[in-house]
Amino acid sequence: MTVTLADVAARAQVSPATVSRVLNGNYPVAASTRERVLRAVDELDYVLNGPASSLAAATSDLVGILVNDIADPFFGIMAGAIQSEIGGPGGRAGGERLGVVCNTGGSPERELTYLTLLQRQRAAAVVLTGGATEAAPHQAAMSAKLRKLADAGTRIVLCGRPPAPETGAFALTFDNRGGGRELTEHLIGLGHRRLGYIAGPEERTTTRHRLEGHRAALSAHGIEEDPRWTVHGRYDRRSGYEATLELLRRDPSLTAVVAANDSVALGACAALRDSGLRIPDDVSVAGFDDLPFSIDAVPALTTVRLPLAEAGARAGRIAMGREEPPPGGIATVRGELMVRGSSGVPRG
Amino acid sequence: MTVTLADVAARAQVSPATVSRVLNGNYPVAASTRERVLRAVDELDYVLNGPASSLAAATSDLVGILVNDIADPFFGIMAGAIQSEIGGPGGRAGGERLGVVCNTGGSPERELTYLTLLQRQRAAAVVLTGGATEAAPHQAAMSAKLRKLADAGTRIVLCGRPPAPETGAFALTFDNRGGGRELTEHLIGLGHRRLGYIAGPEERTTTRHRLEGHRAALSAHGIEEDPRWTVHGRYDRRSGYEATLELLRRDPSLTAVVAANDSVALGACAALRDSGLRIPDDVSVAGFDDLPFSIDAVPALTTVRLPLAEAGARAGRIAMGREEPPPGGIATVRGELMVRGSSGVPRG
């Protein structure tokens, strides 16, 4: 039924070994023979059996990309950039690799399970994007799993995620702390003294780092933070909306709201508007990431731009071994403060 | 070095066959034996060799999801919904399948290459999302490829894409034409008579169908379309911005701009604002898809809501054989007109 290597060999009047060598191009084959084989491949419409090939060669051409939320452009942009470097179809890369993105939905268990599945497939490389979960048991499990993958020859790259010591993983880490600090300092510089903060889910590195940056800025300027000023939520618009209403309820005198990311900031803007407050006249708003839609908010969002595409591309290249890993295996990627219309001097 | 089935068998004092059966759970194994095997698996930290398993069983647990642009939430939302039904980790599904999304970037060649790669891997199913390219050669190539995949036992589902006759593919098609028509009729009903249209890339089914719906509405109301009123572009914000400026240049008397999708509409809004025009007082704007950010535009975007998540979930279930395919293999998914602030009665 299905065409096999042997069929091609028969048709080309050569041995299966020769066909394999032509297809893999890692062994000298006479030009005339090669051509004959290629013609047979074409005529029979032969498609290599991936599993058989992977089994025999003990390697596969699968590269996994793990993301927390595929519906979020934050991850979509990174994943797209990574995948384009993985090569896959049309990529710049040589070997045709299958770059596949796996959606963990932010669940630690799914993250682990996907890793196992990729381990099963003997993936050539794995890129993990975005923040990690900080719960100790999960971190330990992840470390063990990553180490095992690395031992099996899978190259591991972390993109926008803190380093995982002793796992053999390369890391391109976003400077979330620095970005958060810069953002809040900008607001403080404008004169704000009462700033609400809508954080992401707890136990996430991204959440913690951005919040730490925010607090560092506050304390550096002698502003004592009121515990009521921080609310945790998910990384989505809805959460931003609700959290903002909560902040307003807790302390109506806030003059600025800093959001965990741009989607949350959008929700915050909506909540403020629905509460009859003007942006930035009554309350300034700031986001994080600078996703494409952020500039279309009205007023445009003040935020921290993260070079998602660049970082993703670099991570992809490192995963493919086409770029030197950073010295020490770790590199920090900085964000850039984008001051736009949503932040202004506080009223009064 | 690596642990194999045989190692587990030895440790559990059973034959490899038994271990395999315990792991696959498709053959009676005594409870005590099963437990012993499972313990051995655990102690040795055994991970199944995917390729070997796929080769022997002549099937794999890979399910491919093809998207045109992974950075676009339109696809991200569908992909996420599909993947969650594919099961994979944490999904409701039983068998652990690896749902992987492949980013074609809208390139026909990449689409084909990904399909070949998935064919190589003997994918269990493939879901293709979003509009298709209409160039005849490519369509023929796609048909042939899909048919071949289907023949090899891969289940094919099209989600948000027109049916592919005689390929054995199931289709969940979006009623882009109907949605486009309804949207434009809404604007006409408000009194608009001069409507600009920003279409997507040419040779795309989605582009053509939405545009046809728009034109059907116009002619149904006796409005003769001026060729200057249509501009083609990409499905992104930037394109919407530029196209809007172009439309304004061609005919400043337009009172409404209909965009190919919400991102384009956002760009259109920005262009209008930058041109000193108010929305909807001077010009009404309408989008398509109703992505999450659309409600946050100011004013909120009038658009056609497509049930992306629902359609994706259903496509995923069909791909997994957990839901009956629609009768005739084809189902049409309708959109819902969402009237919001960006559309109003024309000035004067």
Next chain:
DNA sequence: TCCTAGATAGAAAGCGCTTGCTGTAACGCT
């Protein structure tokens, strides 16, 4: 002209798993 090295091609041994078929023991029935 004979010998050796270089260049290709083939034979065959797996890679690690699945599964049809073959035992074998325990069970229920008459």
Next chain:
DNA sequence: AGCGTTACAGCAAGCGCTTTCTATCTAGGA
């Protein structure tokens, strides 16, 4: 007590490819 079942477990034959080792042939070199 004897026999047909039923319930498990094992054997062994591949699945389709890669790769090491060996064989063959041709081109130089002495």
